[in-house]
Amino acid sequence: MRRGVLYALFVALIALVAYAADWGRLREQFLQIDIAREQFPEIITIAAKNTLLFTLIAFVGGLVLGIVLALMKLSTITPYRWLAIGYIELFRGLPALLTIFAMAYVIPIALEVRMPFGQVGAGLVGLILVAGAYMAETIRAGILGVPKGQTEAARSLGMSSGRTMISITLPQAFRIIIPPLTNEFVLLIKDTSLLFIAGSTIQTKELTTFTRDAQSVNANGTPLLMAAMLYLFITIPLTRLVAVLERRMAKAR
Structure with missing residues (x-):
């Protein structure tokens, strides 16, 4: 009876939303x-392509940085360990938008340097710094596992300890952390989408910036x-892949 009541409430809620919605205005x-x-x-050849390209660049850069930070945090050399801890806590504690803004505007002005590939490149550096901090903890957990x-x-x-880490420990650790790394991707x-704050040209717009500009032009x-829909088209298969990998790992264990 309890399940029946819950189903009835759900159907009633859907019916109420369908009745109350102004379908003509929504369609317009x-x-x-x-x-x-x-x-x-x-929207496909520029925006979606750039979204995937920027994601891949940030992921690979963050992965390399994360491996280095994870090994530093596990190091027996105290300065390395504390440096890694400080970095990870800093960039996990700061909003990603703030980091991207700092790399795109604050750092170039303060240090009088020019980031590679302009503002978008600077924004990607900020995204890599943040991704590396999160991946470092994931990789460290995998190594300890x-x-x-x-x-x-x-x-x-x-x-040697280095050969053991490269040939034995890291391959097994990555097998453990494939699902969380896919989630990070x-x-x-x-x-x-946060790269909008760094600015972009017509050829470097990602999905959110591209469609936001189109929405402003068309007022629609x-x-x-x-x-x-494109974000869901990209992310849903990946999230289902994570679920499959997690089930297989659970069976293996």
Whole structure:
């Protein structure tokens, strides 16, 4: 009976929303076919392509930085360990938008330096710095999750600590952390929308900036709905992949 009541409440809520919604106005504001047609092919060839490209750059850069930081945090050398801890706590504590803004405007002005690839490149550096801090903790957890017997067996065979880490520990650690790293990739896809604050040219716009500009020009929300659909088209398969990987790892354990 309790389940039946819950289902009835759900159906009633859906019916109430459907009855109360102004479908004509929603169609006028978000489903204009002519405006949607105007966005092609640039929304795919420029905006979606840049979103994936920026995500890949930020992910690879963050992964490399995360490995270095994780090894530094696990190091027995105290200055390295404290430096890694300070970095990770700093960039995990700051909003990503603030970091991107600092790299795009504050640092170049304060130090009189020019970032590679202009403002977008500076924004990507900020995104890499943030991603590296989060990935470092994920990688560190993966390293600690490898049984100590693996390391002891490698050392007993005469492997150095560095060779053991590269050949034995890290490969097993990455097998453990594939699901959370995939989640981080999904988060980076959405975080590329923060690059708008760094500015962009016509050829460097990502999905959010591209559709926001189109919405401003047309005074209509259709481009935003298209961007939302493209984001879901990209992220949903990845989130399902994470679920599959987690189930397989659970069975393996």
